[in-house]
Amino acid sequence: MTPTDRPAPPLLEARGLRFTRNDEPVFGPLDFSVNAGEALLVQGGNGAGKTTLLRVLAGLLRADEGEIDIDGERAQASRRARAIAYLSHLPGLKADLSALENLEFLCGLQGRRRTQVPENALAVVGLAGYEDALARQLSAGQKKRLSLARMWLSPAPLWLMDEPYANLDLQGIELVNRMVQAHLREGGAALVTTHGAYAAPPVRTRLLTLERQRTEGFR
Numbered sequence: 724m725t726p727t728d729r730p731a732p733p734l735l736e737a738r739g740l741r742f743t744r745n746d747e748p749v750f751g752p753l754d755f756s757v758n759a760g761e762a763l764l765v766q767g768g769n770g771a772g773k774t775t776l777l778r779v780l781a782g783l784l785r786a787d788e789g790e791i792d793i794d795g796e797r798a799q800a801s802r803r804a805r806a807i808a809y810l811s812h813l814p815g816l817k818a819d820l821s822a823l824e825n826l827e828f829l830c831g832l833q834g835r836r837r838t839q840v841p842e843n844a845l846a847v848v849g850l851a852g853y854e855d856a857l858a859r860q861l862s863a864g865q866k867k868r869l870s871l872a873r874m875w876l877s878p879a880p881l882w883l884m885d886e887p888y889a890n891l892d893l894q895g896i897e898l899v900n901r902m903v904q905a906h907l908r909e910g911g912a913a914l915v916t917t918h919g920a921y922a923a924p925p926v927r928t929r930l931l932t933l934e935r936q937r938t939e940g941f942r
């Protein structure tokens with residue numbers, strides 16, 4: 724096999740990833756990988772550790788053990804900044820900026836795909852006509868759609884999506900699925916958390932199930 728015949732490394736690979744909080748295990752050790760063109764559905768009940776896992780992958784929390792590679796190389800901060808777009812379950816918007824200003828602000832920070840402009844992204848997520856609406860005046864579902872527009876504009880290949888279906892109506896759920904499918908077709912990958920399998924991208928999807936590890940109950 725020549726070096727050019729070697730398969731491309733996974734876009735994201737985690738080995739032996741383990742996280743504890745106050746000496747209580749939250750998850751792991753976990754081993755998983757996601758290739759370009761694939762989605763990984765991270766499933767688990769409330770408190771199972773889905774958000775914590777995404778925050779560890781995004782570099783917002785530090786794992787106790789394990790390694791994370793992006794595109795075959797260790798996930799340093801600069802590599803994460805280029806490769807990862809993170810959709811938190813909190814909207815992360817500037818309340819007193821308009822929908823369009825929010826997108827322009829975020830593109831200034833994170834760059835944008837060359838083929839996209841903020842006005843189009845608003846139309847893609849069903850917010851055409853809301854360009855001048857202040858973020859604080861949007862409903863929960865509209866805020867989620869605005870956050871999705873930000874993902875759509877991001878040039879990052881790896882989407883970490885925490886509960887992307889939350890607060891969305893049926894059309895919104897289909898929108899998320901269409902966006903993920905288009906992103907995967909373009910060679911991207913997505914990690915998507917969900918409480919259950921009621922909504923999931925209908926694409927090449929691997930499944931990672933987390934189970935709550937903490938002891939339950941009152942003391």
Ligand SMILES: Nc1ncnc2c1ncn2[C@@H]1O[C@H](COP(=O)(O)OP(=O)(O)OP(=O)(O)O)[C@@H](O)[C@H]1O
Binds near residue numbers: 767769772775776918
């Ligand atoms: N900031 C925090 N301080 C202390 N414990 C926390 C904190 N955030 C989360 N936890 C605990 O860590 C565990 C995993 O939480 P996490 O938010 O990752 O779960 P989740 O699977 O995303 O849950 P949900 O589906 O309810 O959003 C839970 O037991 C939770 O109580």
